Ligand SMILES: Cc1ncc(COP(=O)(O)O)c(C=O)c1O
């Protein structure tokens with residue numbers, strides 16, 4: 544007798560194509576059935592039927608806050624402290640600029656070399672554009688703590704490294720940064736929905752994250768933004784827009800920021816994609832995040848254990864699951880072709896240059912059986928050098 548699968552209920556809420564083992568939900572989550580239905584409804588009934596009345600009658604105007612409230616539980620945020628809006632890049636710009644403005648005497652943005660490129664690009668351009676001598680300092684992930692000197696205005700880190708899955712200790716680094724007089728800006732792109740996050744418990748200052756990965760909001764889904772309640776009254780992001788105004792429909796020429804989190808908004812919310820994300824987040828109702836973490840560790844451990852000891856794969860992720868997010872990466876010199884051969888066999892992960900094959904484990908729908916099968920197929924591909932074909936080496940535009 545095998546015990547019933549505690550995540551069979553949530554798996555059934557997704558449309559998962561037959562014959563595919565999907566281990567790329569850390570890049571783009573699959574389609575929740577509820578999102579398909581909600582989109583059809585919003586398009587036909589709300590957009591089609593209500594037209595402009597939808598802003599009031601269907602509550603479109605409140606969607607950034609309503610969707611933010613659903614995300615808040617997953618990231619341990621205080622009520623009202625999260626908005627769903629814009630992209631992660633844009634939210635990072637807003638959060639980081641607000642953090643810098645709150646530390647006027649300091650000039651350094653501290654980050655690490657494992658951070659996602661968009662985060663580093665946003666910080667570089669913001670530092671230049673401010674014209675006040677700000678600099679982005681990028682150090683090795685292990686040396687972040689030592690680099691927290693008296694010039695650091697903002698510590699900007701991605702909690703879970705997109706390549707290796709290495710996880711920073713958010714609570715410890717936040718405490719260290721604040722003791723050094725800095726504010727923290729956390730990117731939760733690979734954390735939200737992947738593992739329990741406790742922003743309030745960690746005392747984090749600002750955070751951002753993606754809606755299209757483990758939250759399953761669909762390609763280009765709106766991202767989210769958090770500011771600690773103690774900072775909201777003072778936060779002044781460098782990007783303002785009418786949706787962040789205290790009275791948008793007064794149409795006055797001067798900017799007066801809204802009270803609370805609404806000041807972190809800028810332009811008109813994308814109602815179709817916010818609706819899809821809202822429906823996708825229904826899947827999380829009743830999901831226990833400690834059980835989610837336990838499942839995630841069981842999945843990733845099963846995968847690593849099945850492949851451990853192979854001489855042709857080098858584990859790029861921490862071996863200790865407590866120090867990882869919900870993904871595992873291996874190095875292989877022909878990683879791109881290996882991943883294409885896997886995809887041709889129905890196992891979808893992805894490749895990150897120069898040599899990483901990356902596998903995300905989404906506890907809501909991935910099963911231990913899938914993970915064992917994926918590891919076996921990877922072993923077959925390697926044993927038979929099935930990747931060694933010209934068509935598997937041809938790089939696509941998007942990897
Ligand atoms: C850590 C991290 N931040 C940000 C992003 C993306 O930001 P955006 O949605 O603005 O493209 C990604 C992935 O695309 C990511 O992995």
Ligand SMILES: Nc1c(O)cccc1C(=O)C[C@H](N)C(=O)O
Nearest residue numbers: 569570571659705706732941942
């Ligand atoms: N956002 C993406 C896209 O528009 C195309 C392809 C991939 C992505 C990703 O999300 C990449 C992802 N952040 C990563 O961890 O590599």
